[in-house]
Amino acid sequence: MERLTGGQAIVKTLERYGVDTIFGLPGVQLDNFFDALYEARNRVRVLHARHEQGTAYMALGYAQSSGRVGVCTVVPGPGVLNTTAALATAAASNVPVLCVTGQIPSYQIGLGLGIPHEIRDQQMALRGIVKWVGRADAPSEAPQVLGEAFREMLAGRQQPAVFEMAPDIMGKAEDVELLAPEEDYPEPEVSDDDVSAAVRLLDSAEKPAIFVGSGVFGAEAELQRVAELLEAPVIMSRTGRGALSDRHHLALGMIGGQLVWEEVDAALIVGTRFLAPALAWGREDAVKTVRIDIDAEQMSKPRPADVSLVTSARAGLARLAAALEKSGRGRRSRRSELDAVRSDVAARLQSLEPQHSFGKVIRDAMPEDGIIVTDVTQMATYLQNWMPVYRPRTLLTPGYQGTLGCGFPMGLGAKVANPGRKVLAISGDGGFMFNVQELSTAAAHGIDLVTIVFNDGAFGNVKRIQKDSYGGRNIAVELRNPDFVDLARSFGVLGIRARTPEELGAALREAFDAGGPALIEVPVGELPNIWKLIKRPPSQGVSR
Helix, strand or coil: CEEEEHHHHHHHHHHHCCCCEEEECCCHHHHHHHHHHHHCCCCCEEEECCCHHHHHHHHHHHHHHHCCCEEEEECCCHHHHHCHHHHHHHHHHCCCEEEEECCCCHHHCCCCCCCCCCCCCHHHHHHCCCCEEEECCCHHHHHHHHHHHHHHHHCCCCCCEEEECCHHHHHCEEEECCCCCCCCCCCCCCCHHHHHHHHHHHHHCCCEEEEECHHHCCCHHHHHHHHHHHCCCEEECHHHCCCCCCCCCCEECHHHHHHHHHHCCEEEEECCCCHHHHHHCCCCCCCEEEEEECCHHHHCCCCCCCEEEECCHHHHHHHHHHHHHHHCCCCCCCHHHHHHHHHHHHHHHHCCCCHHHHHHHHHHHCCCCCEEEECCCHHHHHHHHHCCCCCCCCEECCHHHCCCCCHHHHHHHHHHHCCCCCEEEEEEHHHHCCCCCHHHHHHHHCCCCEEEEEECCECHHHHHHHHHHCCCCCCCCECCCCCHHHHHHHCCCEEEECCCHHHHHHHHHHHHHHCCCEEEEEECCCCCCCHHHCCCCCCCCCCC
């Protein structure tokens, strides 16, 4: 037992779980917590941002790039509500982000008095977004409740969580028993019969394919072994890029997957929602499916698989690899066939200019372990589909949420988590302005992230849709921007303008060589439409 305040109990428990970095914003409901963080300042680094949304996106980038839990802290009410776009993105991307928030005083919760930062039901509001929400109502409860938060984030399908404590409880002192952190979370085991059924289905297929998303990260070796035993192309979603190096002859992106889909007779689906193939590519009844997923509920969506293995990607693929090795079926190489598919995809994407020329410069500037963080912008979409990716967690996306404005602050978090690696954020002018204030954070903390802002003076995706689908009836899409180079320099950030791919290459070399944060503005005009190459369920739905 130690005599601790609630704030101290939170900090010491987080330390026991290996947390050494917190992105946050102080406020009166967190005063006692931040005082405890001051005591731990030599062990826990606190990076304060300029907006609550920024803190949560930074925690997301930290977690998504490293595989470790990202932690942010904000005041209750409007503060925690400002984090919800980022928390929803973490949920969409299966990323463990912990938000530590305050409350109004404990004896006023639920009374509706109009206390500052009071909302009707904070926990209920957040449960519609994250997997788990909990509150410690005494300092002694903090270790147990936080332990539950980590278990909910890390056991099974990884998801974000929110922990709250009232300010008076954060300041109250009592005897607290600090608990040993859980380190191993048991995984569901699959039966020999289910593994045998999966092997029979895959072994009998003439043209099997493997579909993966970010849920396969951590099982790269097992994935490659199964793919080589089946001689099956590995079709990686945008969030799963790098699970198999693009140098491998079996590696394909989603556009390549569309081209081989017509001949696929069995699909092994691992750690992905599988929505585009299941809902937009056709042939739903013609393809037999085996699915590996840690989440039994997700397993049945959008339709049940023929064989389901509810376990982790690593465990499930390891079982399949061992069984396939015993089955002994030899398969001819599909290298020439898949090389032709890759050439076809490359030709289609390389015809899109200037995206291809800019993209090539970006890929050439980054080492294999460099991390590229993409916002919701036309150039980012191009990179997600064209750019070769060689390692997991080196291409970060906002997942299905498509949260505009995420790229820059996520990049800051990714750089904090990976100080020895090059990190590059790709934004458009529209999205960048969502969190432009975090230029201050980059400068204040010396976060040497390089950010490219492709500036077309508009919400370019929406403007193109209005042009193509609504006869050019443009409304609410033209943007008035600052001079981004001057803006960066006003914060003490290196600002460079590059108008051509050659100038961009030179700017990237200058920015990375200089160290410290840097912003490169790239003025562009209207860009060719990449979406015509991509089959996906329509976001607008179907008119009835």
